[in-house]
Amino acid sequence: MSFSAVTDLAPQHIRDIAPYQPGKPVSELARELGLNEAHIIKLASNENPLGVSPKALAAMTAALSQQALYPDGNGFALKDVIANKFNVNHYNIVLGNGSNDILEFAARTFLTPADSAVYSQHAFAVYPLAVKSVGARGIEVPAQNFGHDLDAMLAAIEPNTRLMFIANPNNPTGTFIDAALLYAALKKVPANVLVVMDEAYTEYLPRHLRVDTAGWIKVFPNLVISRTFSKAYGLAGLRVGYGLAHPDVVGLMNRVRQPFNVNSLAQTAAAAALLDNDFLERSFLVNEQGMAQMLTGFAALKLTHIPSFGNFVCIKIGARGGGAGAVFQTLLKAGIIVRPIASYGMPDYLRISIGTKDENAKFLTALQTALES
Numbered sequence: 001m002s003f004s005a006v007t008d009l010a011p012q013h014i015r016d017i018a019p020y021q022p023g024k025p026v027s028e029l030a031r032e033l034g035l036n037e038a039h040i041i042k043l044a045s046n047e048n049p050l051g052v053s054p055k056a057l058a059a060m061t062a063a064l065s066q067q068a069l070y071p072d073g074n075g076f077a078l079k080d081v082i083a084n085k086f087n088v089n090h091y092n093i094v095l096g097n098g099s100n101d102i103l104e105f106a107a108r109t110f111l112t113p114a115d116s117a118v119y120s121q122h123a124f125a126v127y128p129l130a131v132k133s134v135g136a137r138g139i140e141v142p143a144q145n146f147g148h149d150l151d152a153m154l155a156a157i158e159p160n161t162r163l164m165f166i167a168n169p170n171n172p173t174g175t176f177i178d179a180a181l182l183y184a185a186l187k188k189v190p191a192n193v194l195v196v197m198d199e200a201y202t203e204y205l206p207r208h209l210r211v212d213t214a215g216w217i218k219v220f221p222n223l224v225i226s227r228t229f230s231k232a233y234g235l236a237g238l239r240v241g242y243g244l245a246h247p248d249v250v251g252l253m254n255r256v257r258q259p260f261n262v263n264s265l266a267q268t269a270a271a272a273a274l275l276d277n278d279f280l281e282r283s284f285l286v287n288e289q290g291m292a293q294m295l296t297g298f299a300a301l302k303l304t305h306i307p308s309f310g311n312f313v314c315i316k317i318g319a320r321g322g323g324a325g326a327v328f329q330t331l332l333k334a335g336i337i338v339r340p341i342a343s344y345g346m347p348d349y350l351r352i353s354i355g356t357k358d359e360n361a362k363f364l365t366a367l368q369t370a371l372e373s
Contacts, residue, residue: 041362046310097239103127103196147175199225321373
């Protein structure tokens, strides 16, 4: 059998998928350019610059000796902390290997090749990947000011639409939908369309914009809220997230969930991180201060940006420094990794994660040099 014949064994909708491109790892850049890993600054993947929650680290250390045993396949201890913190029940919670797992569960549970799903232009790349992986059709709705146009998304729903993805705040653009507008839109979604509301960055919202969206699952049985421990909680390397939904929806999603999909250390660390309020507050403040530092620096460099409500910000490079791709490469040579987002239909932009004060300052200095080269 030839290689082409082996490839042909996969269905066409799988062969048509362009794989997700993650941010470049520090180790890879060090190997490529012969740089010292310790001197590389990564501002590409929206990770927490403070590292891991101290309480999570202590809990993982205490649990190391138990790793010969399978994890709790039901995740009771972690669900218990989630339930208490957000006033939901265990049967409202599904655990995932990162919040990506929750997005995949939704697609695999509720979509067939005869169905369609709605999502916004410039939204998280995993939405179309999850839809295409099951052979369903994606309906991409043009963005409004780089964010979700809820009216247009509602109008795009077809008779065979079964899913709608909404990221709030949105990645990669950082835009935010006011809770009142979002709630009003949810009331207009047909009952036979499941809405997946991706809240990966909700912990970074300013206090006056925070709303108890977890309570919305009691109002909307067709709502799934997806959250992660990879960002504000500093556990990106462990891959752990969760979904909140009506118990019937959770029950169905659990049918496609792999056994033991969240490992023991991830469950232990996530439960401890949820209780580490001091770390979460510090993470919020460092991001708030870092965002202000970045925006001041962009203004000095006469760069425009998309107002962001996450722990990252998109800046428009345009033709300066040879364009966004060239500036990205120049920054790499300086040992700084950011995220080009041409694959999101934004070739003139770079997405920058907020780092520590020192990391932000070094990036801004390197960016000035790159723009002038």
